[in-house]
Structure formats: C-alpha cells, structure tokens
Amino acid sequence: MKKPEILAPVGHYEGLHSVIKAGADAVYMGVGKINQRALKSNFTIEDVKEIRKITQDAGVRQYVVLNSIVFEEDLPYINEILHQLKEIGVDAVVGWDMAVLSKSIELGIETHLSTMASVSNSQAAKFYEKMGIKRVVPAREVKLEGLLDIKNKTNLEIEIFIHGAMCMAVSGRCFLSHDVFEKSGNRGECYQVCRHEFDVKIVSKNTGTEFLLGSDYVLSARDLVTINFVDRLIWADSWKIEGRNKNADYAYMVTYAYREARDRILNGEWDKKGWKDLWDMLERVYHREWDSGFYFGEGRFGLNRSIAKEKKLYVGEIIKYYPKISVAELKVVDNPVSIGDTIHIIGKKTGLIRQTVRSMQVEKKNIQQADRGMVVGLKTDDKVRPGDKVYLIKQVDISDNINNNHGLITK
Structure with missing residues (x-):
C-alpha cells in the first residue's frame, strides 16, 4: 500500500522541532517576501541554511515556498533567491508564477506547483508536467473523483490538503x-x-x-478536517497540513494525529483502532468549526465560533537543566502547577514536550504544588533548555462533539 508523505507547516523554530518530533516526513516554509505568509511566518536565507542541516540530520525533506504574485521589479530578487536555494540544496521549491517555475526548473531544482495555480483537471496538470513540474497541489475546490483523475491520467505526484484553515476565495x-x-x-x-x-x-x-x-462571521470559512475519512486519501503522494502561522502545540498535535492515522492504515489497524481518539487529540488545540471541504461536494463554510478542547496557561521559564538526572529548574512567574498536571514545555530548539508533572522539589524536599515566585526542580521526560517556556494545560468543556459538526462526512 502507498505511503503518503506527512507534510507539515513550519513558521518558526519551535514548530520545526515539534513537527519533526511528531513524525513529519517533510516540512514547508517561506523565505523572504515572495510567499503567502510573508507578513507573519517567515525565514531568512540564513535560516534556510540552518534548517537544511536540521532536516537533513532528522531525515526530513525541506520545501521552500515562493508562491505569491511576482512583479517585474521582483525578478532580480527571485533569481537571487533561487540561486541561493540551489546552492543550499533544498529538496524542492513550491511556486505558481511562471517566473519562479521556469527559473527553478532551469536550475535543476525539484519544482512543485502551488494550489494558487488552480489546477482542477488532468489536462491542465499535463501542461505543467511537460514544463518539468514534478508535483501538483490541485485547487482546493476539486472533488475526490477529480483528484483521482489527475492522479491516474498523469505521472505527477499529487499533494492534497488534509487539515487546517480554508479560505473563502478561490x-x-x-x-x-x-x-x-x-x-x-x-x-x-x-x-x-x-x-x-x-x-x-x-x-x-x-x-x-x-x-x-x-x-x-459570514466570510470566515471553517477548518478542514479529514481524520475521519483519511483512509480514503491513502493514494495521495503527500498529505499537506495547513498552518504556518500556528503555534508549536498545534503543529505537534496535528502532525502526530495524521502520522498515527497513516501508520494505522498501513499496518492494517485502521478498522480496529479507528479515528475517534485522534479526533479527540485534534480537538485539544485551537480550531474553527470543522468541515470536510470539497472532497464530497461543496462544504458548509459558515462559522459561528472558534473552539479548542484545551487551553494553555503560562507557568514560567526553565532557567537551568541537569541532563544527568533529567531535572530542570523552573521559575514559576504566573499560574501555579501541581503534581499530576499536564504541561507543555516549548522552546526554539526543544520544540514541544507534553508531559505529566510527576515530581517537583525545593531544596531536595518533594512538594505537591509550585506557586508564583518559586524556583523548583522539575523532572522532565526529555531534554529542555534555559529559556524554554512552560505552560499548564487545562481541559475546556465543549458542548459540540463529533455528531454536532455539520458539513462533515463520516463513514
């Protein structure tokens, strides 16, 4: 059975390390001003070099997105960036403007076609295939049958969206x-x-x-979720998660859930284990109401609220770490934390660690709760670093559940 790539979004270093820990096969990121998240989630060319080393060490592919409109005055910049990306050795460039596509192909960089090109049929896909494009991200508006037609009638790799924000625009x-x-x-x-x-x-x-x-919220589209029918998408070459602007918690949870779903399908465990526990995991992080998108026809894109099953409260900061005993010094500056609590530890190089508080000490004496102003020894499940932030995770009571998410397809 085919093994689709888990393609995760990266907008910051915390997210990068989080999705690698969660099992991503590849990451996509922006650089400079020519990408669809230039306002918020962005990296410099030096960051691209550093991330290249990180991804290579982890066995993860690195794609750089250059998928916004290119004007005449942008051409020198585009040419310079593409030459730099060629030298760095990124695994692929993603674009849709012909200036980006043609130059990337000319330089011998693996080139993927962005969904911004609105490819919605096999004939259009073949046009780009003849250009030298290796992978196409079809328009979001294409139904499942249409996606399969593009896959079966071309030699292109097909990348599809499986989770995240949707836009009202075509x-x-x-x-x-x-x-x-x-x-x-x-x-x-x-x-x-x-x-x-x-x-x-x-x-x-x-x-x-x-x-x-x-x-x-008449113009605010719901979020796409496919976890409940993702076994019907196993034919795709790549499963793409939307969310370069999201935090490390979101990046980790969503990547982990779909990686686990894929592994269950490939290992023949899907019918036995199902998807409901993974749905519950996805509900923990911030999201809008969910929708099945266009996979089975036109979805319901209205929104009336944003929800999450968990909320994150700031506790404090790691000030020291003792690797031989796996203990960190935590300075509590806000919310108290107690034995048995669930916490997230997040840092630029640490990514995200989710764990239960099992042991805390002050002056070698065990304590049950750490209050504001205290510095405590905290037993950690993995390596942490000074400057890492610690958050308390609290459950939120949500009235909506699986059966109340309108517009969803369930098997």
Whole structure:
C-alpha cells in the first residue's frame, strides 16, 4: 500500500522541532517576501541554511515556498533567491508564477506547483508536467473523483490538503485585505479581514430602508478536517497540513494525529483502532468549526465560533537543566502547577514536550504544588533548555462533539 508523505507547516523554530518530533516526513516554509505568509511566518536565507542541516540530520525533506504574485521589479530578487536555494540544496521549491517555475526548473531544482495555480483537471496538470513540474497541489475546490483523475491520467505526484484553515476565495486568491487595508493577500500580507464579525443587513431597493439581521462571521470559512475519512486519501503522494502561522502545540498535535492515522492504515489497524481518539487529540488545540471541504461536494463554510478542547496557561521559564538526572529548574512567574498536571514545555530548539508533572522539589524536599515566585526542580521526560517556556494545560468543556459538526462526512 502507498505511503503518503506527512507534510507539515513550519513558521518558526519551535514548530520545526515539534513537527519533526511528531513524525513529519517533510516540512514547508517561506523565505523572504515572495510567499503567502510573508507578513507573519517567515525565514531568512540564513535560516534556510540552518534548517537544511536540521532536516537533513532528522531525515526530513525541506520545501521552500515562493508562491505569491511576482512583479517585474521582483525578478532580480527571485533569481537571487533561487540561486541561493540551489546552492543550499533544498529538496524542492513550491511556486505558481511562471517566473519562479521556469527559473527553478532551469536550475535543476525539484519544482512543485502551488494550489494558487488552480489546477482542477488532468489536462491542465499535463501542461505543467511537460514544463518539468514534478508535483501538483490541485485547487482546493476539486472533488475526490477529480483528484483521482489527475492522479491516474498523469505521472505527477499529487499533494492534497488534509487539515487546517480554508479560505473563502478561490484557491486563496483574494482582494479583500488589499481593498480594506491595502495589504495584498496575494503578496503574503493578508490581514484576514474575513475572520472578523460582520453586521448583516438587508437594504430595500425601493425605499432604502435597512433591516439589520444581526452579526455573524459570514466570510470566515471553517477548518478542514479529514481524520475521519483519511483512509480514503491513502493514494495521495503527500498529505499537506495547513498552518504556518500556528503555534508549536498545534503543529505537534496535528502532525502526530495524521502520522498515527497513516501508520494505522498501513499496518492494517485502521478498522480496529479507528479515528475517534485522534479526533479527540485534534480537538485539544485551537480550531474553527470543522468541515470536510470539497472532497464530497461543496462544504458548509459558515462559522459561528472558534473552539479548542484545551487551553494553555503560562507557568514560567526553565532557567537551568541537569541532563544527568533529567531535572530542570523552573521559575514559576504566573499560574501555579501541581503534581499530576499536564504541561507543555516549548522552546526554539526543544520544540514541544507534553508531559505529566510527576515530581517537583525545593531544596531536595518533594512538594505537591509550585506557586508564583518559586524556583523548583522539575523532572522532565526529555531534554529542555534555559529559556524554554512552560505552560499548564487545562481541559475546556465543549458542548459540540463529533455528531454536532455539520458539513462533515463520516463513514
């Protein structure tokens, strides 16, 4: 059976180390100003070099995204960046502007076509295949049957979205942010105007009378989730997780859940173990209400709230670590933490460690709770570093469950 790649988003070093720990096969990241997350999640060319070493050591592939609109004045910059990426030896470049694609192919870099190109049929895919494109990310609007047609009628690798935010615009090409804030979403500067609450009203054409219907998030699409039918996507070459702007908690949990799902399918354990425990894991982190996207037809893209099954409270910071005994000194500066609590330890090189507090000491005496202002010895499950942040994880009571997520396909 085919083994799809788990492709995870990286917008910061904490996220990078988190997804590697969670089992990602490949990561994608932006560099400089020509990518769809240039406003927030971005790296310099020096970061790309450093991350190249990290990913090579971990056996993880590194893809660099250059997928925004390229104007004439950007061409020298694009050429320079691509030559640098060639020298660094990244595994692939992802783009959709012909200037990026043609130069990347000319330099002999493996080149992937972004979903921004809106490839929605096999004939369009064949056009890019003849150019030298190796992988296509089809338009999000393509149904499952259409994706299979592209796969079966070409020799291209097919990368599909399996989880994360969805955009109201066709394949992400939107002018709303530019119109309101003069910040173009097509240049990686989206201010996500669509995520705000809007007043909805009806205006009479005859009298001009306005009828206020109320406030709602009418333009904010739900989040894609496929964990409950991901076994039907096992044919794909790559499973892509959306979320370069997300924190390390999100990156780790989502990557781990889909890696576990894939392994269950490949090991013949899917029917026995199922997906509901993985669904529960995904509910722990921040997300909007969920939807099946376009896989089985048009989804329901309205949103009325954002939810998470867990919340994260700041505890303090690691100030020392003693590797021989796996104990860290934790300075508690905010919320107290007790034996039995679940905590996250997050750092630039540490990534994310999720563990239960099993032992704390002050002056070699065991304590049950560490309060604000205390410095305590904390037994850790893995190596941590000075400067790492510690968070207390608390459960949140959610009324919605699996059966209340409208627009979802369940088997």
